[in-house]
Amino acid sequence: MTSILEMRGITKSFPGVNALENVNLVVEQGEIHALVGENGAGKSTLMKVLSGVYPSGDYEGQIFFEGEERHFHSISDSEKCGIVIIHQELALVPLLSIAENIFLGNERAQNGVIDWTETYRRTEDLLKRVSLKESPRTRITHLGLGKQQLVEIAKALSKQVKLLILDEPTSSLNETDSQALLKLLVELKERGISSILISHKLNEISQVADRITVLRDGHTVSTLDCHTSEISEADIVRDMVGRSLTDRFPPRAPKIGEVLFEVKNWTAHHPIHSERKVVDDVSFSVRAGEVVGIAGLMGAGRTELAMSLFGKSYGDKISGEVFLRGQSVDTSSVPKAIANGICYATEDRKTYGLVLDQPIRDNVPLANLNGIANGLVVDNHKEREVAERYRKLMAIKSSGIGQKTVNLSGGNQQKVVLSKWLYAGPDVLILDEPTRGIDVGAKYEIYSIINDLASQGKAIVLISSEMPELLGTCDRIYVMNAGRFVGELPIAEASQEKIMSMILKTGKAA
Known part of the structure; x- marks a missing residue:
C-alpha cells in the first residue's frame, strides 16, 4: 500500500x-x-x-x-x-x-x-x-x-x-x-x-x-x-x-457498615419541559464503605438524578427526601449539600469541574475556601500547602502546583477534580463517569482512589456507561431506565447480560 x-x-x-x-x-x-x-x-x-x-x-x-x-x-x-x-x-x-x-x-x-x-x-x-x-x-x-x-x-x-x-x-x-x-x-x-x-x-x-x-x-x-x-x-x-497490567481493577476487600446515605421518592422534572419527569420516584441507599453503581443508557436519567440531588443544580419541581445517617438533610442548594457532606464530581470536568485557565493551586481548594481563609481573606501559604499535599497524595503529574490545569492530561485533570472534592471532606461522593476519556493506566489509579475512599467509610455512588467498570469496582448496582430504577443487583449476581436485560425493560421499577 x-x-x-x-x-x-x-x-x-x-x-x-x-x-x-x-x-x-x-x-x-x-x-x-x-x-x-x-x-x-x-x-x-x-x-x-x-x-x-x-x-x-x-x-x-x-x-x-x-x-x-x-x-x-x-x-x-x-x-x-x-x-x-x-x-x-x-x-x-x-x-x-x-x-x-x-x-x-x-x-x-x-x-x-x-x-x-x-x-x-x-x-x-x-x-x-x-x-x-x-x-x-x-x-x-x-x-x-x-x-x-x-x-x-x-x-x-x-x-x-x-x-x-x-x-x-x-x-x-x-x-x-x-x-x-x-x-x-x-x-x-x-x-x-x-x-x-x-x-x-x-x-x-x-x-x-x-x-x-x-x-x-x-x-x-x-x-x-x-x-x-x-x-x-x-x-x-x-x-x-511499559508493563503488563494483568488486572484492570485493583483488588479490594470491602468493609461495609450501616446505611450512610439514603434517598426516598426522589422526582425531578425537566427544567424547560416541566411536564416531563427526568427522575421518577427513585429510592436507593448506600452503606458506609460501599461502592454502589448506577447503570443505564444515555438519557436514562443518571446525571439528572445526581445533579438534582446535589443542591438541585438541575431540574424543576424537585421532590423527595435525602437522609444522612438516618437524619433528614437539606440539599436544596450546592453550599448546603456540601455542608452536609454530599459532593458531586461532574462528568464534564472541563466545563463544570475545573477552572481550566487557573493553576492546580487555585482549583484544589475551590469547594472549601473556608479551609484556606483567615476571615474573608485567602491565606496563600495555606492554599499552597493544601494544593501541594493533594498533588502528592493523588500523584498528580505536573511541573508543580502552579501549572495550569488546561495543560494537564485528562487523567491528571480528573485527579485535580477528585482532590477538590476530597478537600471538602465529604461523607458521600457521587462520581459521574469519573474515567471518561482516560487511559487504562490512569483508570487503575482512579479505581485505587475509589477503593481507598471506601476503606475510609465513605459512601460512593459511581455512574458509568462502561459495564466492565461497574462490574469491576462496585459492591452493588442499580439499573436505571427512563428516569426510574428498574433493578438492583448484588455484584455476585451481576453480569453485562443481566444489566442489559434490565435496561431494556419498560415496566415498573423493581
Whole structure:
C-alpha cells in the first residue's frame, strides 16, 4: 500500500517539558490507523502538529502528505489538503441547523448571497453518506450526541476529506451509537478515506483498526499490524504503560457498615419541559464503605438524578427526601449539600469541574475556601500547602502546583477534580463517569482512589456507561431506565447480560 501521511522525527517542546521526541507515524492510503497511549503520551500534541494548530517552524521534523513535504501554518492550511480533525469536544453551534453547521465558514453563496437551495441539496447528499435521516433544517440542539458526531463527519466530507482524525469519538456515546460510528469509519475506508482513530476503548480499536501506533512519554513505542498477527488488548496495554497490567481493577476487600446515605421518592422534572419527569420516584441507599453503581443508557436519567440531588443544580419541581445517617438533610442548594457532606464530581470536568485557565493551586481548594481563609481573606501559604499535599497524595503529574490545569492530561485533570472534592471532606461522593476519556493506566489509579475512599467509610455512588467498570469496582448496582430504577443487583449476581436485560425493560421499577 502507498502511504498518504508520513510524519518523520517530530519533536515538540514546551517550557520545561519535551512533549514529543523523534516521533514517527505512517498512515497508509485507505486504512484506519489507531493512535493510542496514556494521557500525556503526546497523542493530541502530535495531531495539533499535523493539523497546523502548532504551525510549521514551531516543531522539529517533517510532514509528508500525498508524497509532498507540507508546511501547515494553520488549520485552514491542513484542511485545504484534505486533513480534517474532529475533536472530543464537538465544535457545532447548537442553535443553528445541520445545514448551517456543515457549511459554516464555507457557505454556498453567489455574489455574497447564500444559496439555500444548493446548501440544503448538498446537505441532504452528505447526510445520506453518513446514514443520517434528519432534515437539513433540524437544529443541532435537537440531536443526540451520536447524531452530532455524524454531522461532524458530514461536515468533514463537505471539505473533501482525505484523512479524517477522530479524537475519542465514542467517549460520550452509548453502545449503539458507538457501533454505528465505527461502522461508518469502515464504510469511509472502503471509499478510500483514511482515518486516524484516537481512543482509549481498546475493544473498539481491535474491531476496526488496520494498524496501531503506540506512544509513551512522547516517544513512538511500536506500530502493530492487526492483519499480520493476533494483537491482544494485553499487548497494547503493555506497550502503553511499559508493563503488563494483568488486572484492570485493583483488588479490594470491602468493609461495609450501616446505611450512610439514603434517598426516598426522589422526582425531578425537566427544567424547560416541566411536564416531563427526568427522575421518577427513585429510592436507593448506600452503606458506609460501599461502592454502589448506577447503570443505564444515555438519557436514562443518571446525571439528572445526581445533579438534582446535589443542591438541585438541575431540574424543576424537585421532590423527595435525602437522609444522612438516618437524619433528614437539606440539599436544596450546592453550599448546603456540601455542608452536609454530599459532593458531586461532574462528568464534564472541563466545563463544570475545573477552572481550566487557573493553576492546580487555585482549583484544589475551590469547594472549601473556608479551609484556606483567615476571615474573608485567602491565606496563600495555606492554599499552597493544601494544593501541594493533594498533588502528592493523588500523584498528580505536573511541573508543580502552579501549572495550569488546561495543560494537564485528562487523567491528571480528573485527579485535580477528585482532590477538590476530597478537600471538602465529604461523607458521600457521587462520581459521574469519573474515567471518561482516560487511559487504562490512569483508570487503575482512579479505581485505587475509589477503593481507598471506601476503606475510609465513605459512601460512593459511581455512574458509568462502561459495564466492565461497574462490574469491576462496585459492591452493588442499580439499573436505571427512563428516569426510574428498574433493578438492583448484588455484584455476585451481576453480569453485562443481566444489566442489559434490565435496561431494556419498560415496566415498573423493581
